[in-house]
Amino acid sequence: MDLVQLVLVLVAVLAVLGGGIALVARRRPPRVPSPDTAPPAPGVDHAPGVGDDAEEPTDAPVRRAEAVPLPETLPEVPAGAEPDLAAEPAPAVERPAPVQGRMVRLRARLARSNSTLGQGLLSLLSRDRLDEGTWEEVEETLLLADVGVGPTTELLDRLRDRVAVLGARQPAEVRAMLREELLTLVDAGLERSLAVDRHAERPAVVLMVGVNGSGKTTTAGKLARVLVAADKDVVLAAADTFRAAAADQLRTWGDQVGVPTVRSEREGADPASVAFEAVRFGIEQEADVVLVDTAGRLQNKVGLMDELGKVKRVVERHGPVDEVLLVLDATTGQNGMQQARVFAEVVDVTGIVLTKLDGTAKGGIVVAVQRELGVPVKLVGLGEGPDDLAPFEPETFVDALLD
Ligand SMILES: Nc1nc2c(ncn2[C@@H]2O[C@H](COP(=O)(O)OP(=O)(O)O)[C@@H](O)[C@H]2O)c(=O)[nH]1
Numbered sequence: 036m037d038l039v040q041l042v043l044v045l046v047a048v049l050a051v052l053g054g055g056i057a058l059v060a061r062r063r064p065p066r067v068p069s070p071d072t073a074p075p076a077p078g079v080d081h082a083p084g085v086g087d088d089a090e091e092p093t094d095a096p097v098r099r100a101e102a103v104p105l106p107e108t109l110p111e112v113p114a115g116a117e118p119d120l121a122a123e124p125a126p127a128v129e130r131p132a133p134v135q136g137r138m139v140r141l142r143a144r145l146a147r148s149n150s151t152l153g154q155g156l157l158s159l160l161s162r163d164r165l166d167e168g169t170w171e172e173v174e175e176t177l178l179l180a181d182v183g184v185g186p187t188t189e190l191l192d193r194l195r196d197r198v199a200v201l202g203a204r205q206p207a208e209v210r211a212m213l214r215e216e217l218l219t220l221v222d223a224g225l226e227r228s229l230a231v232d233r234h235a236e237r238p239a240v241v242l243m244v245g246v247n248g249s250g251k252t253t254t255a256g257k258l259a260r261v262l263v264a265a266d267k268d269v270v271l272a273a274a275d276t277f278r279a280a281a282a283d284q285l286r287t288w289g290d291q292v293g294v295p296t297v298r299s300e301r302e303g304a305d306p307a308s309v310a311f312e313a314v315r316f317g318i319e320q321e322a323d324v325v326l327v328d329t330a331g332r333l334q335n336k337v338g339l340m341d342e343l344g345k346v347k348r349v350v351e352r353h354g355p356v357d358e359v360l361l362v363l364d365a366t367t368g369q370n371g372m373q374q375a376r377v378f379a380e381v382v383d384v385t386g387i388v389l390t391k392l393d394g395t396a397k398g399g400i401v402v403a404v405q406r407e408l409g410v411p412v413k414l415v416g417l418g419e420g421p422d423d424l425a426p427f428e429p430e431t432f433v434d435a436l437l438d
């Protein structure tokens with residue numbers, strides 16, 4: 036390398052370095068020292084030294100390790116639990132309507148769909164002559180409304196007896212008699228309140244079960260609103276992990292009323308883990324109620340039994356489940372009854388939610404399913420709207436049938 040080459044290389048190196056420095060200098064925003072406060076600005080008034088802060092003022096709050104609260108004991112996590120759960124409370128945007136008097140307000144929907152049952156019976160029993168043909172029509176009316184064979188026979192016998200005693204049948208008398216008998220059939224004395232009161236150290240836990248499309252997610256969302264209206268702190272758990280859309284659907288309901296939804300970001304995650312984490316989150320947040328939405332695929336009974344059983348068992352590591360609500364589509368008739376039986380074998384159902392009662396003339400299913408499972412109908416779905424869920428009231432139901 037001769038001298039000329041060496042000089043060229045040196046010039047090139049200097050040019051590159053100089054350019055770089057110029058670039059850095061150009062990128063740095065000009066720091067204008069304020070005239071009245073005049074502490075020396077690092078990098079401007081003197082060259083930066085080791086340990087100098089680049090941009091951050093030294094009095095900026097520093098997050099220290101001891102400021103982060105740690106739990107005393109870490110809760111036991113079940114095998115296979117996923118850590119990738121997200122629970123962010125959303126800002127409350129809606130104040131849902133209170134639940135008092137809701138079934139009365141929605142009564143027109145019951146009456147519309149059930150007119151054949153109540154009105155039909157009323158007109159049959161008001162006929163001048165009650166011959167065998169008429170009694171057969173009464174029976175047919177009850178069976179068509181899905182009241183079920185057992186309860187139908189029972190009611191028929193009682194009505195025959197009472198009509199015989201009644202003699203001349205005044206319309207008001209017939210109506211009163213039918214009202215009384217229908218109330219007996221619906222079992223007005225059953226306890227129908229929901230177990231949604233917080234325990235001393237943990238929230239109440241409600242499990243929603245039922246087949247696909249029965250209305251579980253919708254009902255969980257509507258129920259969250261009912262509870263929020265009653266000033267309860269609610270957590271939703273998206274334990275239907277088959278499709279991400281199912282969790283999105285639940286979260287949309289929660290977001291509307293500022294209720295957090297615990298979900299897994301991963302499709303096909305273990306539903307039991309999501310439910311477990313949700314209850315843990317509910318305990319941490321001192322929530323009143325955790326509503327667990329589950330999947331309802333009924334490919335085979337064994338698979339369903341395994342999954343639902345596991346969800347319940349794992350959640351119960353935190354404490355007993357307070358309510359297991361079986362969500363049934365009222366329009367599915369005998370099929371729905373068959374499903375009810377399967378679910379009742381898998382989990383101890385504590386209450387029934389009959390959805391889509393607004394779209395069916397088969398209100399008799401209320402009677403049939405209660406009889407079959409020995410469990411009360413606690414809630415009824417009367418439409419797709421957010422506040423179209425009502426506590427089941429036997430009197431309102433029967434009156435709606437007869438008016
Ligand atoms: N008309 C009517 N539709 C309902 C009612 N409850 C739920 N649905 C509809 O039923 C469909 C299935 O509901 P979804 O909650 O997704 O069922 P899931 O599969 O059991 O979670 C949705 O289109 C709901 O809007 C109800 O009480 N009345």
Ligand SMILES: [Mg+2]
Binds near residue numbers: 329
């Ligand atoms: Mg669902």
